[in-house]
């Protein structure tokens with residue numbers, strides 16, 4: 001089960017960066033849902049990011065659904081997604097066969113798989129594997145949208161620049177759901193482009209944070225004790241390469257707050273139980289409370305940078321220097337919003353399937 005995620009709705013992932021195909025199998029889907037394949041393809045385009053801010057490796061990323069779909073509708077049997085790797089340059093990675101990149105997964109997977117993994121381009125640990133996950137999550141996003149549940153992620157910060165419109169956890173954060181892909185303020189966008197260009201010119205890379213909101217979930221979703229909404233989401237987020245942290249609601253700011261300001265007072269809005277603030281990020285006791293689920297993730301700066309770096313040889317452990325070739329993202333966070341959405345949708349789909357059963361569509365209690 002190591003490459004399978006989920007309890008009732010499961011996704012099994014396969015492929016390598018430079019192998020012929022990447023893909024995944026979704027099992028436990030509701031039957032009879034009409035899939036809009038154009039929307040899937042549109043999310044694949046979002047994952048590629050803007051050309052000036054992303055890797056020079058461009059792929060067609062054509063999504064082929066080869067099982068589990070009949071006459072445009074899910075059959076309820078395993079749905080297999082295939083995405084071919086076409087723009088492959090193994091030659092760029094030859095030196096890395098013996099010289100692991102600092103802070104990438106080259107060394108760890110060499111040890112874990114006893115030298116047998118196809119590590120070219122990062123192998124199974126490449127962000128290429130997020131292509132099928134994006135397609136799978138995009139399909140779930142359609143199902144959730146049909147139930148009035150919307151998921152949106154935006155870039156909160158890049159390096160030391162932040163999207164100032166979203167600095168505070170504002171009540172109107174539910175607006176986020178309408179901003180996918182993140183529509184950055186023009187001025188912020190210009191600053192971010194300049195920061196990426198400067199980092200690239202210096203042979204360096206940038207980190208950043210993303211913020212996700214899930215709106216329209218009923219209260220009471222989650223599978224405590226262990227598959228809490230936080231726990232299930234965190235596990236999914238840490239599957240995204242480069243994610244190093246996650247915080248829900250007020251997150252680490254709770255440390256400096258008092259109960260009197262941290263608590264979210266209940267209110268009755270036209271018969272609907274809500275809270276005045278949402279420091280809890282829409283989750284109490286591992287269960288949704290009916291407010292938007294809110295969380296932030298942090299992405300490390302891309303490990304593959306152009307500057308010479310210290311490494312060792314895998315063959316005999318000699319300390320040496322590595323200058324990385326190949327095509328890399330200067331700031332992975334700028335491509336990750338749609339991936340984070342997708343992983344979120346897979347988690348929410350699994351939690352709904354756990355609560356209401358495999359055919360959970362139309363069964364959600366409001």
Ligand SMILES: Cc1cc2nc3c(=O)[nH]c(=O)nc-3n(C[C@H](O)[C@H](O)[C@H](O)COP(=O)(O)O)c2cc1C
Pocket residue numbers: 055103104105122125126127130240241242243300302303304305327328329332335336339
């Ligand atoms: C969309 C996306 C694109 C990425 N592109 C690159 C890249 O071009 N070069 C690179 O070294 N790492 C890239 N990464 C990050 C690495 O895959 C990741 O840091 C590595 O697998 C190690 O995993 P970890 O950082 O989670 O420990 C990318 C990540 C994402 C989500």
